[in-house]
Amino acid sequence: MPTSDTLLQHGWREATRTVNGVNLHVVEAGEVGRPLLILLHGFPEFWWSWRHQITPLAEAGYHVVVPDMRGYNRSDAPQDVSAYTIDILAGDVVALAEAFGADRVHLVGHDWGAVIGWWVAARHPARLNRVVLMDGPHPDVWGKQAIAHPTQALRSTYVAFFQLPWVPETALGAFDHAGLKAMMQGSAKVDTFEPGALDHYSEAWGHPGxxxxxxxxxxxxxxxxxxxxxxxxxPPTLILWAGNDMFLEQHVAEAGLALCDDGRLEVVEGASHWLHIEQPARITARIISFLGDGPNDPPDLSPGHGKPPAHDRG
Incomplete structure (x- = not known):
């Protein structure tokens, strides 16, 4: 697990914030009072998944806040399924922004962090400036795309497995989380995770519950x-999608793009699902460029607002 010395070495700070009924462990960097930028990790990671982005984004002028999402690492882990509905997860993000005194934030999410980001942008648009979503589906299109595309349904069979009681916990937790480690390594390029990286993840997975x-x-x-x-x-939305994602096909991203009033899809060729770890300089530069594209004004909520979506291959 990254230690306090590691945090200090990078100039990062850590704290606990009580939001939406749970205590969230957060790491932050950058000057307080700068535009707030929240980074949301996905399954099965924790705040450290953004280790390559935190400092460059802070140096670009943002107050960067990176939570362990509820249930992960050092944040509270309620055991009831009802504590993890998409509305509650989105509420955590809104409450976290409020805890830092921000009326509006920039939001970047990967995997489940992107799923939550879609929902925050859909349900709380006035709280966001710009949104970057990476390899995570819009909640309203995920199931429909799996039904319409048998190959996507095949890629998503793990979701059905995760519905079983107790069996997934046993399978994923056995032998020092060998199943989770194999899932991450098997879905990534050979050199994605540096030596010892998966041991940090394993320690985070070992917290009770x-x-x-x-x-x-x-x-x-x-x-x-x-x-x-x-x-x-x-809100203006950038979708970054790995060209070699093992879990999600590109049509899932395109279906989400069609629901954006002001959206752009860029496919990152040569990248696996873990694109922000494999190509950190490229992804970080694109985030900085996109967030700086326009003024930090609230979204226009008037009827008919928005531009036709754009679709690029990057």
Whole structure:
């Protein structure tokens, strides 16, 4: 696990914030009072997944806040599935911004962090400036895309496995989390994770109740009500999608793009699902460029606002 000395060496700070009924462990960098930028990790990571981005983003002029999402690492891990609905997870992000005194924030998410980011942008657009979403589906399109595309359904079979009681916990936690380590290594390029990196993850997974809490993100999906009209996004949104993602096909990103009033999709060729770790300089530079593209004004919520979505291959 990254130590306090590691944090101090990088000039990072850590604290605990009580938000939305849970205590979240957070790491932050950059000057307080600068535009707030929240980074959301995915499954099965923790704040350290953003280790390559934290300092460059702080040096670019942002107050960077990186939480361990509820259930992960040193944050509280409620054990009830109902504590992990998408509305509650989005509420954590809004409450975290409020805890830092920010009316509006920039938001960057990967994997489940992106899933939550889609929902924050859809349900709380006035709280966001700009949004970057990486390799995580819009909650309203994920299941529909799996139904429409059998190959995507095959890639998503692990979601069904995670619904089982106790069995996934046993499988993923056995032999020092060998199953989770194999999943990460098997879905990444050979040199993605530096020596010892997966040991840091394993230590985070070893906190009491963490594995169940992490799985509950998926189990709570069955509690989502059916919606006829998928939720649209108003804030300017950049979707970064790995060209070689083992879990998600590109049409999932395109379906999400179609729900953005002001969106852009860029495919990062040669990258696996862990694109921000494999190509940190490229991804960080693109985040900085996109966040700096426009003024930090609140989104226009008037009817009909928005530009036709753009679609680039990067």
């Amino acid at each position: 963490s594995i169940t809490a992490m799985l509950n993100y998926y189990r709570a999906l069955r509690e989502r009500p059916h919606t006829e009209q998928p939720a649209r996004l108003i």
